[in-house]
Amino acid sequence: MLIRSLTLATLFAVSGPLFAADSDTPLAQERGKTRPLIVIAPSSIDPTLVNLKKSLDEPANKKAFQERNMVLYTVVNLMGQRDGKDLDAQTTMALIRELKLGVSGETKVILVGKDGEKKLDHLGPIETRVVFETVDQLPAAEKEAMPPPPPVVETPPAKGGKAAKPAKPPQPLDD
Template sequence: MPIRTLALIALFAASPLYAADSDSPLAQDRGKARPLLVYSKTGTDQPLVDEGKALQDPGLKQRDVVVYKVVGLAGERNGKPLDTQATMALIRELNLGAGTQAKLVLVGKDGEKKLESTTPLKLDEVFATIDQMPMAEKEAAAAAPAPAPAPAENGKAKGKPGKAPADLED
């Protein structure tokens, strides 16, 4: 009987950890978008990036970036409010609660932190970081069309042999 009790206690103790993984808004973005998170404990902190300008910038949409803004325990995703549970999961996942400074965090499509700054950044610096990511290089290569083969002088494409001559009989 004590073994069953211990097993149940262990199961219930671990269940909030599993729930925290699935509650995170970053989980829905993994593989689809690059989250850019602007975090501050109070609304009076120096903004690290102008969120209003960032939401309007077409470069973010081209690079599949979603902007998260967290002030205290209130969170937003692309200007739309997040519920408290999702905001807390976001703070836990990125370890944002351990400090008093405002932070800017860029997360790649793979879920890894790619850029973390406590100083104000321009969007150009964020774009440069994104463009250096391996996933961005693969997307750019896939978007570029392959060059067509150049035609030869007689109208046939270069590199392709014409028909072989018929065997001649003696």
């Protein structure tokens, strides 16, 4: 009996994180909310990365970037950032695994839609105009994609015959 219990406990301990990893990936958390623009560069002085960041810092492009509900992920030498804030190593590796990238020495620019699908996969330099045009050409259904609402749980009436107040949905976490 003890061996069965230990085997079962070991199975749960090993398989639990594997099931949880599917929903904890950065792109899964962005799904339905924003469009991630991911730049994977071999170094921080890569011309594509530097030019893209400089272009996105211009006021007109910054406003257009925000209007399109986009977020910038950068991965340089396995060090990830989301909008300039550092990501931990696990989150960065989860992002790389989720994108299913091959080995490449070139800079890669990937645009992921709100539906979680790749909309643009480009090697080398790219202009922000091309990224914005790609977003503007997306079908209306993708543009208005929203995360599914949380399920409504019906509660039985309390002893006094009054219905209980429905619980508020949980608030999303801020970065």
